[in-house]
Amino acid sequence: MRFRTGLLLGGAFLAGIAAGPQISQLSYVGGGLTPHALAESLAKDSDSPAENFRLLSLFGHVLEQVKANYVEPVSNRDLIINALNGMLSGLDPHSSYMTEKQYGDLQVQTKGEFGGLGLEVQGEDNHIRVVSPVDDTPAARAGIKPGDFIVAIDGKNIDGLPLDEAVERMRGKPDTKITLTLIREKTPKPIVVTMTRAIIHLQVIRSALYDTVGYIRIAQFNEETAPGLEAAYRKLKAESHGRLSGLVVDLRSDPGGLLNQAIEVGSDFIRNGEIVSTRARHPQDSQRWDAHGTDITGGLPIVVLINGGSASASEIVAGALQDHQRAVLVGEKSFGKGSVQTILPIPGDGALRLTTARYYTPSGRSIQGLGIVPDVTVHESRDDPAYSIREADLAHIIKNQGGNTTKPPPRTDLPAIAATIPAEPPANWPSFDPTKPATDFQLQQGLKIVRAMAAGPRSADAGTGTGAVTEASRHE
Incomplete structure (x- = not known):
């Protein structure tokens, strides 16, 4: 199937996307059912042709009753679009029906300007x-x-x-x-x-240089993400006159985006081995993606910042880097979205965003409903986390299944300073101001860790990124 596959927070739209054409008028075919037949149809659970006919007749009967008796006139189009939305949203939080206009909005969003x-x-x-x-x-x-x-x-x-x-x-x-x-x-x-x-x-990539440590912020995974990341790294390397000693990659509050971009970003830091795999309903549709054999940093130490807003594509990158022990994850537990949505266009009538697979990290983890736990927990503030809603809190989430483990491979490579990092800011820490990096407690702790990693001994194979994931721990 040649469809765009993305990892998106289901039902999310960016306010202010340019409008597209309206969806064309929809029609229906329905029949009548007696009240007894309605109840009987709902009670049965069968995919036989006769049962399918009864259920379609039920739909037609309800539509006719609403059209005839609702307090205000309502169009067939509105009723059927509502029915489509109900059918899909009842499956899981990330499946939905998109009108032509909404589908156009999504296409604009993934191109990075709106x-x-x-x-x-x-x-x-x-x-x-x-x-x-x-x-x-x-x-x-x-x-x-x-x-x-x-x-x-x-x-x-x-x-x-x-x-x-x-x-x-x-x-x-x-x-x-x-x-x-x-x-x-x-x-x-x-x-x-x-x-x-x-x-x-949409500025999906931002960068800064703190002494000899580079900082790259990834705000979202769209078509510009991987090229933008690689350009930002080249810029940091030039600004440091080739003396770059480490890197902080910021995935906090990154809601995700395109699967192929997550794979490309992971492959920029992991030289060998699996980045992610997916398992679909039909085995022939399951896939696995491996690294390309190149680490753009040449094995520099990396810290990745995550929080409760880090979801889907950002969790794929964080999970791959954690499983390969290629980076130290710092911050708070991630959102926990471990599913893949495929966009299925309907010519002239919008598109379906349908959950078609679960994804798994290189060690075989499904993080669906669980999230990724950082290697070093650091809270943004002394207050309770402001971002309290995660995948596990949503209705109709799909089950976590198929993984061979729920925990990443045990780490023995953390720098000694990791044990001394406080879990929250001191009482006199200034209020966070996004324009003042010195007030960003999680960033400051991440910088401490990556500097300690840069100062410590580095093994000869530091850039291979394969030490923690063996063939036996992978899944096919």
């Missing part, structure tokens, strides 16, 4: 929850955080509003104002923020 606020949102129990603000956008500068709930737009309540309608209200012409009212956990009063809409050029 208009609006730079705010990724998701529907949850008839509420709109923030998945993540995009770096260096109006939403990020306004201080919106993952886990915030948007309850009003320009003073008008949006509770119960469908996700696509809420996103549509947040879109608008650049340089126009918009006010969002937010509810944040453990904040007693609603938070009101006013922003100016803008054309968002």
Whole structure:
């Protein structure tokens, strides 16, 4: 099958994506059923042709009753799209039906440029929850955080509003104002923020140099991620005049994206061995991807920062680097999304985003519902984590199954300083300001660890990235 395969937080849309064409009118074919036959059809669990006919007749009967008796007129299109959404969202949180417009939005998102606020949102129990603000956008500068709930737009309540309608209200012409009212956990009063809409050029890669340690931030996995990462590393190497001693890769609050980009990023740091494998319903559709034989850093020590907002594609990269003991993971447990979604276009009628496989880290782990536990736990602040919603908290999640272990290979290579790293900032630590790296406690601890790794002895095969994963621990 030649479909784009991505790892996306299901139902998430970026506020302000350019609109596409409307979906064409849908029709239905239905028949009538008596109340007794309706109950009998629901009670049966069979895929026989006769049972399928009865269930389709049930659907037609319900549609006719709603059309005839609902308090307000409603179109066939709205009813059937709602039915499609219900059918797919009832399977798992990441499967969904996309109209042509929504499918167009997704295609724009993966190419890295869109208009609006730079705010990724998701529907949850008839509420709109923030998945993540995009770096260096109006939403990020306004201080919106993952886990915030948007309850009003320009003073008008949006509770119960469908996700696509809420996103549509947040879109608008650049340089126009918009006010969002937010509810944040453990904040007693609603938070009101006013922003100016803008054309968002999604900066998926940012970099900085701290003495001789390079820092690369990956905000999302789209078509620009792997090329951008490689360019950023070349830039850091040039800025350090070839004296780069280590690297911090920041995957915090990275909601994921395209599977192929996760594979490419993992292959940039792991020289040999498996990056990730997937198992689908049909064995012939299962796949495994191996590294390309090149580590762009030549074996430099690496620290990877993760938190509860690190999901899907970012978890694939973190899991591969952890299993191969190629990097030390620092921060908080990740989101725990271990499934793969395939985009199945329907010509003229949008697309399905359907969960088609589970993925497994090189050691055979499925992190579905579990997340990745860092090698060194470091909390962002002394307060309880603000990002409290993870895969395990969502409805209808798929089971964690098929893995041969739930834990990464045991580590014996951590630097001695790792045992001395505090789990939270001291009481006098300044409030976090994203424009001031010195206030980023997790980053500062990551820099300490990578500097200790750079100063310590390095084995001759430091760049192979294969020591912890043996043939016996892999799965086919």
